[in-house]
Amino acid sequence: MLTTIAIESLKRRKSTALLTLVSIVISVSLLLSVDIIRTQVKSSFTRTVSGVDVIVGAPNGQLNLLLSSVFNLSAPTKGISKKSVLSLQEDPRVSWLIPISLGDTHKGFRVIGTTNAYFQHFKYGDKQPLSFASGGLFSDAGSTVIGADIAESLGYSVADNIVISHGLGNVSFRQHDAYPFTVVGVLNKTGTPVDKAVYITLSGLEQAHSHSASSSITKPLTIKKPPVIKKSSALAKPHSSGQHGAEVHEAEHSEEHASGRDEKDHKEHHEEHYENYDIDSIRTSSVSAVMLGLENRVTALQLQYQINQRSDEPLLAILPGMALAELWQIMGNVEALLLLLSTLIVVSSLFGLATMLLATMRERYREIAVLRTIGASPATLLILVQIEALLIALAGCCISILLVLGLLHGIKPWLSSEYGVFLGNVLLTKSSAIIVLLVVVSTYLVSFFPAHAAYRRGLHRDLNDS
Known part of the structure; x- marks a missing residue:
């Protein structure tokens, strides 16, 4: 019931919802791509030599x-x-x-x-x-x-x-x-x-x-022979x-x-x-x-x-294994920097989601009043706003996964020929699932601010009615 109401509410604000969705798709796709390529590069890196002791x-x-x-x-x-x-x-x-x-x-x-x-x-x-x-x-x-x-x-x-x-x-x-x-x-x-x-x-x-040495010595002494x-x-x-x-x-x-x-x-x-x-x-x-x-x-x-x-x-x-580990440890600083930048982009997108929900709260006063009239409690309004945020985040994560998988499968021959990076058949790993889970949890936490605003609006409605 609340999910249906949340979907219809997002449809009425489809322009802002789509822009927020695109922002989340881009940021999550970037974070997933960095994580997948990092994992695959490390795998290819350690696969360069095997059997040499x-x-x-x-x-x-x-x-x-x-x-x-x-x-x-x-x-x-x-x-x-x-x-x-x-x-x-x-x-x-x-x-x-x-x-x-x-x-x-x-x-x-x-x-x-x-x-x-x-x-x-x-x-x-x-x-x-x-x-x-x-x-x-x-x-x-x-x-x-x-x-x-x-x-x-x-x-x-x-x-x-x-x-x-x-x-x-x-x-x-x-x-x-x-x-x-x-x-x-x-x-x-x-x-x-x-x-x-x-x-x-x-x-x-x-x-x-x-x-080469002999030719370079004898060449200056070469004399043109008669026919x-x-x-x-x-x-x-x-x-x-x-x-x-x-x-x-x-x-x-x-x-x-x-x-x-x-x-x-x-x-x-x-x-x-x-x-x-x-x-x-x-x-x-x-x-x-x-x-x-x-x-x-x-x-x-x-x-x-x-x-x-x-x-x-x-x-x-x-020992090749120990030397490879040392080399990858040096390169790990670049890896950590890329992950940090991608994470910051995701965080900024989530705050953009919260900003969108807060900005549209004034437009939803009538909607909140109608919901309160039909018996919705302030807690219901809080949950409704959080469901809207979670729907946008889940849709963004699903689109990002499909987009990243399709893109990486498309450039797989190019990566192997140009950079020697062989992508495996299984691209999504445990770290990818952890990233999606963290995005969803972060969305729930960030959405608490606009949800709390709706909750307070519901309380004011109760006070006004009294």
């Missing part, structure tokens, strides 16, 4: 090592010697090892030198392994595997050739074009930094740098001059020497066919970091302590 690198800070090795954001300052990597690989507590070498890019995307162990042992999410959309693992030193975002944005596919650049900037003036790489595999999308990286063999990375006389023309038109014959012989010898050198370079490019391109099968002297998988995760803390206490070469070992 220890990460070892140069002692330049826990967060810097995590950002450079997992998120491809920070620049490595120093490498780990091959001797240290081999000692870690021979440790009986270590089940597998993934070497990582950083410092190059391809059209703004990070280039990571590694081995096939990366694709076999690196996991993300709930220990989901990497998989290939096309192609497969490294097959020779000139092989490269690319992430899904690179294949999509640059239009690469298997058998395409790419050239890497020195340095981590978007623009590089030193191209390793003397040693191109051939795409042998394209990874499936993961929603992690894996999608935005180019993976090459450590052998290929070493050869690309050595080819080579073909052997057939020399036989067709013999000359009596011995000097000319010597020139012809020297030209032929130069041509054969150049051809032999090209065959040798081609052979060096494809001569290394290691099954996994392990660290002990390559000539590189150091790598940027290594990821370790242990036989038993219980030994992680012990191994971390022993690595950090090494005296022969200073190293830093971190």
